[in-house]
Each structure stands twice: as structure tokens, then as C-alpha cells.
Amino acid sequence: MTQIKDIDRSLYDFKDDESDFYRLQEGLTEETVRRISGEKHDPAWMLEHRLRSLELYNKIPVPDWGPSIDGLDMDHISSYVRANTDMKGTWEEVPEDIRNTFEKLGIPQAERRSLAGVGAQYDSELVYHNVREEVAQQGVVYTDMESALTGEYADMVREHFMKLVPPSDHKFAALHGAVWSGGSFVYVPKNVKVEIPLQSYFRLNAKGAGQFEHTLIIVDEGADLHFIEGCSAPKYNVANLHAGCVELYVSKGARLRYSTIENWSKNMYNLNTKRAVVEEDARMEWVSGSFGSHVSYLYPTTILKGDRSYCEFTGITFAGNGQNLDTGAKMIHIGKDTSSYINSKSVSKDGGISTYRSSIQIAKSAKGSKSTVDCASLMLDDISRSDTIPAMDIRTMDADVGHEAKIGRISDEAVFYLMSRGIDEAQARAMIVSGFADSVSKELPLEYAAEMNNLIRLEMENT
Amino acid sequence: MSGPLLQVSDLSAGIEGAELLHHIDLTIREGETHVLMGPNGAGKSTLGNTLMGNPAYHVTGGRIFFGGEDITELGADKRAAMGMFMSFQNPLEIPGLSLESFIRNAIRISTGKPLKIFQFKKQLEAAMEILQMDASYVERDLNVGFSGGEKKKAEILQLLMLDPKLAILDETDSGLDVDAVRTVSRGIEEYQKERGGALLVITHSTRILDSLHVDRTHVLVKGRIAETGGAELVDEINRGGFERFTEE
Numbered sequence: 272m273t274q275i276k277d278i279d280r281s282l283y284d285f286k287d288d289e290s291d292f293y294r295l296q297e298g299l300t301e302e303t304v305r306r307i308s309g310e311k312h313d314p315a316w317m318l319e320h321r322l323r324s325l326e327l328y329n330k331i332p333v334p335d336w337g338p339s340i341d342g343l344d345m346d347h348i349s350s351y352v353r354a355n356t357d358m359k360g361t362w363e364e365v366p367e368d369i370r371n372t373f374e375k376l377g378i379p380q381a382e383r384r385s386l387a388g389v390g391a392q393y394d395s396e397l398v399y400h401n402v403r404e405e406v407a408q409q410g411v412v413y414t415d416m417e418s419a420l421t422g423e424y425a426d427m428v429r430e431h432f433m434k435l436v437p438p439s440d441h442k443f444a445a446l447h448g449a450v451w452s453g454g455s456f457v458y459v460p461k462n463v464k465v466e467i468p469l470q471s472y473f474r475l476n477a478k479g480a481g482q483f484e485h486t487l488i489i490v491d492e493g494a495d496l497h498f499i500e501g502c503s504a505p506k507y508n509v510a511n512l513h514a515g516c517v518e519l520y521v522s523k524g525a526r527l528r529y530s531t532i533e534n535w536s537k538n539m540y541n542l543n544t545k546r547a548v549v550e551e552d553a554r555m556e557w558v559s560g561s562f563g564s565h566v567s568y569l570y571p572t573t574i575l576k577g578d579r580s581y582c583e584f585t586g587i588t589f590a591g592n593g594q595n596l597d598t599g600a601k602m603i604h605i606g607k608d609t610s611s612y613i614n615s616k617s618v619s620k621d622g623g624i625s626t627y628r629s630s631i632q633i634a635k636s637a638k639g640s641k642s643t644v645d646c647a648s649l650m651l652d653d654i655s656r657s658d659t660i661p662a663m664d665i666r667t668m669d670a671d672v673g674h675e676a677k678i679g680r681i682s683d684e685a686v687f688y689l690m691s692r693g694i695d696e697a698q699a700r701a702m703i704v705s706g707f708a709d710s711v712s713k714e715l716p717l718e719y720a721a722e723m724n725n726l727i728r729l730e731m732e733n734t
Numbered sequence: 735m736s737g738p739l740l741q742v743s744d745l746s747a748g749i750e751g752a753e754l755l756h757h758i759d760l761t762i763r764e765g766e767t768h769v770l771m772g773p774n775g776a777g778k779s780t781l782g783n784t785l786m787g788n789p790a791y792h793v794t795g796g797r798i799f800f801g802g803e804d805i806t807e808l809g810a811d812k813r814a815a816m817g818m819f820m821s822f823q824n825p826l827e828i829p830g831l832s833l834e835s836f837i838r839n840a841i842r843i844s845t846g847k848p849l850k851i852f853q854f855k856k857q858l859e860a861a862m863e864i865l866q867m868d869a870s871y872v873e874r875d876l877n878v879g880f881s882g883g884e885k886k887k888a889e890i891l892q893l894l895m896l897d898p899k900l901a902i903l904d905e906t907d908s909g910l911d912v913d914a915v916r917t918v919s920r921g922i923e924e925y926q927k928e929r930g931g932a933l934l935v936i937t938h939s940t941r942i943l944d945s946l947h948v949d950r951t952h953v954l955v956k957g958r959i960a961e962t963g964g965a966e967l968v969d970e971i972n973r974g975g976f977e978r979f980t981e982e
Contacts, residue, residue, distance in 0.1 A: 687788050688826040692836070692896060693814035693844020702831055702839065706875070709830025 299348045304449050324438035324448025331442040338566045338595035343540050352450045412458040416485050419456035435518040435546045443514040443542040447483055454484035459494040468497035486517040490525040497528040511538045519547035521555050528556040535564040542568050551577030558714045559586035560723055561598050572601040575609035587616045587711040590623030599628040604637035613644045620651035626658040635666040647677040649707050701731040737802050739764045739900055739932050745796035747784040753794055754780045755957045767933040772954035773976045778936045782904040786820040787813050815844045817899030821889040821906050827877040834872035837895050861894040865921045883914035890921035900932045907942035919945045940972050955979045
């Protein structure tokens with residue numbers, strides 16, 4: 272396997288010249304981090320990693336761009352973390368709107384509790400084990416992150432863990448490094464094609480999953496995997512901070528498709544970091560749906576390191592009342608003849624704010640590279656907002672870069688057109704929005720596409 | 735039903751700040767075909783849109799009755815469910831919604847009953863045959879990238895599938911070549927003759943009327959009905975244009 276150590280670190284190394292920002296955090300102490308580490312029976316290097324991350328966390332300032340996260344009580348950050356290690360909560364505490372959504376999506380009782388982060392019993396555990404058996408025969412490793420640390424692939428995990436997203440990256444990456452818990456590890460050996468998509472859906476009940484979970488996927492040379500994370504029912508956590516981390520390694524000639532629908536409860540601060548590195552002739556495909564949450568910062572990043580590597584990002588964001596969702600994608604072209612394609616859609620309604628933020632970097636080395644960005648926003652009323660903030664940094668003349676942005680409002684004339692065929696106004700609007708999202712839902716596995724359309728319908732009904 | 739299908743009495747309407755129709759009276763009985771002609775800007779499309787319930791148009795006086803029921807305040811969806819239909823002058827493009835799934839949804843929602851798929855497919859095939867539409871048509875996004883003629887064919891396909899009691903055709907023939915008019919007319923003929931549907935044909939040319947039986951003709955000038963007559967009025971306009979009606 273090719274390692275990524277030789278990547279130009281300056282691309283994302285934290286510049287540590289901001290000592291002015293240093294603040295004493297009452298919140299997160301070494302003791303708390305040691306306790307988490309102890310409970311998880313971490314190997315020694317992981318404890319070290321956590322403590323180093325904690326140090327960084329205390330040094331790095333809160334981001335001063337993007338939507339406000341003032342609602343997060345950073346001085347008492349340990350209360351968010353404590354909820355993670357000791358997640359109790361009761362079904363009765365789950366907000367009613369979330370319980371209603373479970374009902375409407377027809378999710379069984381046991382799964383509802385689990386998705387809400389309060390259950391211990393989970394029927395689908397059996398299914399999960401079965402899936403594991405099936406892929407295990409192909410030599411695929413699919414396990415929870417904790418067991419991966421000490422299992423057969425412990426060295427591989429250590430070599431890759433937070434190398435792509437170093438704790439120095441930003442404050443919440445550092446926090447993640449210090450207190451991470453739960454998540455999945457997947458390794459697909461050389462030339463193995465996994466026929467069925469692996470779904471982390473089945474593992475949502477893992478302790479702490481859905482708050483600081485860590486996903487590490489390594490697809491070895493010539494291998495092929497589709498990984499699906501999350502599901503469209505809202506995930507509810509007692510604590511309202513989510514700072515997960517996803518690291519994806521796509522080796523030479525391999526292909527990885529990574530699909531997620533993130534639907535957090537509407538009090539959630541979703542500060543998630545996802546990154547992929549793509550080697551020679553390899554292919555990375557992101558499919559991303561962002562619903563829910565109060566504030567989101569989410570920009571899956573792809574480093575097109577190998578020559579002729581390819582990445583395609585397809586995403587949709589839906590911001591409703593009280594939501595400020597700042598989402599997009601980043602592409603970093605390093606290898607020759609690399610290409611990237613971003614297809615992003617956003618919908619805002621009831622005063623929701625949706626911002627598309629992207630960055631395309633084409634390094635001097637990336638001769639013959641191509642990048643296309645296509646983003647469209649749909650506002651459903653006069654009080655909602657939609658912004659587009661595309662950044663481009665092109666260091667070679669020999670590159671082909673295109674950007675197209677469309678921002679529009681739902682047309683009254685179109686709504687009338689559908690209504691003149693007997694469709695009521697709410698359904699007419701939902702059909703137009705579903706249609707707008709169609710190029711994204713098409714990319715999703717069928718049952719997820721259906722759930723996403725349900726979700727759009729539910730969001731539209733709540734107008 | 736003994737009373738008229740559509741009864742418009744003393745209707746005045748317009749867009750924000752401008753009244754475009756004044757004191758219109760119009761009565762259409764079941765199965766009748768009425769033609770509404772008039773020069774550009776006379777208010778023909780305003781009348782069509784007002785009858786169908788386009789919220790961009792406001793009724794400033796008078797009432798509209800359909801099947802004896804006062805529909806003046808009803809939304810377009812309710813009017814459609816009662817049996818009204820309008821073929822749009824400029825059908826809108828809806829990306830991501832296929833023509834077939836649009837028609838299916840429209841039938842399902844407006845009738846409130848689950849759709850019989852096999853029967854639906856058969857009807858759809860038959861209607862497309864009449865309109866000489868290729869099978870691939872219905873899988874395409876509604877009106878997206880359709881030519882002018884294709885859009886109008888898609889409108890008439892919806893007419894045949896939804897099978898309303900009254901269809902308002904707003905400039906269905908405008909911008910079409912002779913062959914396309916002929917094909918579209920065949921669909922309208924099917925609706926008129928085989929299904930006994932009533933029509934209000936809004937047009938400023940007469941090509942589309944060649945194959946249709948016409949009961950009444952109304953000439954709309956400056957928002958008022960200047961004259962009403964039989965089918966012969968169409969021929970007269972064909973020869974002399976609207977000059978006679980616009981003078982004074």
C-alpha cells in the first residue's frame with residue numbers, strides 16, 4: 272500500500288503562531304481524557320495521541336469564519352464529552368418532533384431508541400453480524416474502531432489514524448483526537464471487490480457512536496468498496512455537539528464510494544471532518560445528504576495525489592427554520608491529469624440559511640488536471656438565504672477549471688402548473704424540491720433515496 | 735347535470751394593480767366547444783388563467799361557477815379535481831420529475847384513489863399513439879429540453895390522461911408547424927369527439943379549429959367580449975381579421 276506520508280504537509284498543517292488566542296479551558300482536563308482512554312483500554316500510543324490532541328485543543332482558537340457557534344459552551348466542553356462516555360438519557364427525553372419523524376418513516380421501536388442514542392437493545396445487530404461474515408470470507412475487515420486498535424490490523428490502524436486529518440487541523444479535530452469514541456474500521460485487501468455496500472447503519476447503537484465517532488477506511492490496490500454511513504432518521508444525542516472524523520485511503524487503481532445521509536436533531540452543532548486521499552488511477556465518489564442540525568460545518572476534502580486520480584462529489588443540503596448549514600467540498604489536485612467534479616444542491620426554507628463553500632486547489636504539479644463545479648440553490652420563500660462561496664487556487668496554466676452556480680427561488684408559476692393538474696400546493700412544492708434533488712437521490716442506494724424523498728416531504732409538510 | 739358546466743357571470747379580473755378583464759359573461763355546457771379569439775393583449779390568457787385559479791390573477795368582481803358550484807375562491811388543485819384542465823401557453827420545465835410520474839401523481843392525488851398500474855400503462859400507450867409520441871418521452875424530465883411542439887404534445891397527453899370535463903387550451907397551436915398542429919389536433923379531437931369533453935379554445939389563429947366542431951365563438955377585445963356568434967364568426971375573422979371589432 273502506498274502511504275501518504277510524503278504529502279505536502281503545508282497544505283493543512285496548523286500554523287501555530289496564534290498564542291494570543293490561548294485560553295484556559297476549564298472544561299476539558301487531562302484527567303477526563305485519561306479516564307476515557309482507560310475505559311477504552313487504549314494502547315499506550317493512543318493515550319499519548321489523546322493527550323497531544325488535548326494540548327492542541329487548548330491552544331487552537333474557535334473558528335472565526337462561518338456560522339456562529341456561540342451556542343456551544345466551550346468553557347464547559349467536558350459536559351459534552353461526559354455525555355459521550357456516559358450516554359444515558361431516556362426515551363422520554365427525546366424531543367417529540369424526532370419521535371414523530373421515526374413514526375412517519377416507519378422505523379421500528381427498537382431501532383428508534385437506538386437511533387435516538389438511548390437504547391441498548393438493537394434487533395439489527397444480527398444483520399450486522401451476518402454482513403460481517405459474508406465480507407469476512409473475502410478477507411475484508413469490518414469492525415468497530417476500538418477493537419481495530421488491538422486487533423490483527425493494529426499496526427495499519429496506527430499508521431493511518433488521524434494522519435489524513437491531523438489533530439492540528441482545527442479545534443474540533445483536536446477535540447476529536449482527544450475524546451473520540453466509536454466508529455468503524457474497514458480494510459479491503461488488494462483486488463477484492465465488495466459486491467454489497469457496507470452500512471454503518473447497523474452499528475449506530477455502539478456506545479458514543481454519533482458524537483465523536485471515527486471512521487477509517489482503507490481500500491487497497493485495485494479493490495472496490497461502497498460504504499454507507501448513517502441513515503435518514505434524525506440522530507439524537509443528549510449533548511448537542513458532533514465532531515466526528517472520517518479518513519478514507521483509496522489506493523492505486525481502487526474505487527471507494529462513500530455515501531452518507533446526515534440528519535441530526537435540530538439542536539446539534541455538527542462540526543464534522545471528512546477527508547480522502549486518492550492514489551494513482553484511483554477513484555473516489557462522495558454522496559452526501561445534509562439534513563437537520565442547528566449549525567453544520569461540513570466540507571469533505573479529497574486529495575487527488577496520484578496521477579490520473581478522480582473524484583466526484585454529489586451533495587445536497589436542506590436548511591429549514593433555525594438552521595445554518597455551511598457545506599460544500601474541497602478538492603486538492605496534486606497528481607498529473609487528475610480530475611474532479613462537484614455537483615452540489617442546496618435548499619433553504621422558513622428562514623433557513625444554506626451556504627455552499629468550496630475550494631479547488633490545483634498545485635503546480637497537477638498538469639493536465641480538470642475540475643468542474645456545478646452548484647445550484649433553491650430558496651422556497653423570501654425569508655430564506657442561500658450563499659455561494661467558491662474559492663479557487665490554480666497554480667498551473669495547464670488546467671481546465673469550470674464553475675457554474677445557479678441560485679433561484681421556487682417559481683410560483685411552476686407550483687400553479689402542478690396544481691392545475693390536481694396536485695395540492697404542499698405536494699406540488701415537495702415534488703419540485705424532490706425533482707431538484709433528483710440528481711443527488713439518483714446516486715443513493717434505492718432505500719436511501721426513498722427515505723430522502725420521504726424526508727423532503729416531511730420537511731415540506733412542516734412549513 | 736342540467737345546468738351549465740361553466741358559468742362566468744360579470745367577471746372582472748387582473749394582475750396586481752391592473753384590471754385586464756371587465757364584466758365577462760360566459761356559459762359553457764357539457765360537451766360544448768367555445769372559441770375565444772382576439773388580438774394580442776386582449777386578455778385571453780388572463781381569462782384562461784383566472785378560470786383555472788392562477789394565484790397571480792385576482793378576481794375583482796363577479797363569480798365563477800363550475801358544475802353549479804361557486805369556485806371563485808377555490809385553488810387550482812380543487813378546480814382540477816372537479817374536472818377542469820388548462821393546457822399552458824408556456825408549459826413549465828420541472829427538472830427531476832418525469833412526465834410519466836407527473837401524470838401518475840396527478841391522477842393519484844386528484845382522484846384520491848390508488849392507481850391501477852396496468853390500466854394506466856395501457857391508456858398512456860394509447861394516448862401516446864394518437865399523439866405520435868415516442869415511448870422514451872415519458873421518462874424524460876417534464877418539459878425539460880422539450881421543443882415547442884413536444885411541450886404542446888405533452889400538454890395534450892396530460893389532457894387525455896386526466897380526462898377532465900372542461901379543457902381550456904391556451905394558445906396550444908402557437909409556434910407549431912403544420913404537422914405538429916395536425917398531430918396535436920388529433921389529440922384534441924379524440925378528447926372532444928370520443929370523450930365528449932367541453933373545450934374553451936383560446937387562439938389567435940384558426941388552424942387548430944380546422945378539425946374541430948365549434949359551437950360558439952367569442953371575440954375578446956380590450957378585456958371585454960365584443961361579440962359572440964357561431965362557428966361562422968371564425969371564418970369571418972379569418973377573412974377580415976379583428977379590425978371590425980377594434981374600431982370605434
